[in-house]
Amino acid sequence: GAGVSQSPRYKVTKRGQDVALRCDPISGHVSLYWYRQALGQGPEFLTYFNYEAQQDKSGLPNDRFSAERPKGSFSTLEIQRTEQGDSAMYLCASSRTLNVNIQYFGAGTRLSVL
Amino acid sequence: KQEVTQIPAALSVPEGENLVLNCSFTDSAIYNLQWFRQDPGKGLTSLLLIQSSQREQTSGRLNASLDKSSGRSTLYIAASQPGDSATYLCAVSNQAGTALIFGKGTTLSVSS
Numbered sequence: 001g002a003g004v005s006q007s008p009r010y011k012v013t014k015r016g017q018d019v020a021l022r023c024d025p026i027s028g029h030v031s032l033y034w035y036r037q038a039l040g041q042g043p044e045f046l047t048y049f050n051y052e053a054q055q056d057k058s059g060l061p062n063d064r065f066s067a068e069r070p071k072g073s074f075s076t077l078e079i080q081r082t083e084q085g086d087s088a089m090y091l092c093a094s095s096r097t098l099n100v101n102i103q104y105f106g107a108g109t110r111l112s113v114l
Numbered sequence: 115k116q117e118v119t120q121i122p123a124a125l126s127v128p129e130g131e132n133l134v135l136n137c138s139f140t141d142s143a144i145y146n147l148q149w150f151r152q153d154p155g156k157g158l159t160s161l162l163l164i165q166s167s168q169r170e171q172t173s174g175r176l177n178a179s180l181d182k183s184s185g186r187s188t189l190y191i192a193a194s195q196p197g198d199s200a201t202y203l204c205a206v207s208n209q210a211g212t213a214l215i216f217g218k219g220t221t222l223s224v225s226s
Contacts, residue, residue, distance in 0.1 A: 004157075006157075031211055033213060033214075035213075035214075035216075040218070041218055042118070042203055042205075042216030042217050042218045042219055043158070043203075043205075043214075043216050044216070045213035045214065045215070048212070048213055050211065055212075056212070056213065059213070089155075091157060091158070093158075093214075095211070097211075098210060098211040102148070102160060102163055103148070103160070103214060104160065105150075105157040105158040105159070105160075106157050107156055107157040108156070108157050110155070
């Protein structure tokens, strides 16, 4: 079956613009996670959802970042008034159940803020 | 706060060598531990998952061990091949269904 899909794969934007990144999880997966990865670093947790409910948003760096998963399927991560420091790879993962926690990752969206 | 450390940061070996990658974590109360592979500019591929009650998992030439009490895990790669060249990431979760906490990874280069 299809894996986790993220779009766009690459996004170049100017400082101050808003961006929206999309994640389509594996069909039927309950949980959806967002991570951010800077060059040479491991991924860092941003937020996650069980079904449509946002369970933990403690990793979102500030209030310019928000995420939603309105119907419990795809999710959108929005960044308002982008800054150069927001440039990174944004990774999405999904897992089938609440207990096993094997997370399957998408290919990511590479965001560059000029 | 859980912290994950991976040593070494980079490793270069000739083809055919057996090698060990190390991962340590500060809080031993983990739910599970996963090893991932990441190719340049790509997403993560799960290699092995070890539940907190397990000691090791094996898949092909890969073997991962877990010593929860000492906060350590190792990934053993047998008979390395150039196609094994990638960054290997270790990650732990503290509760079922929650976020993974990653190390910075070990970048492996296998020369032919």
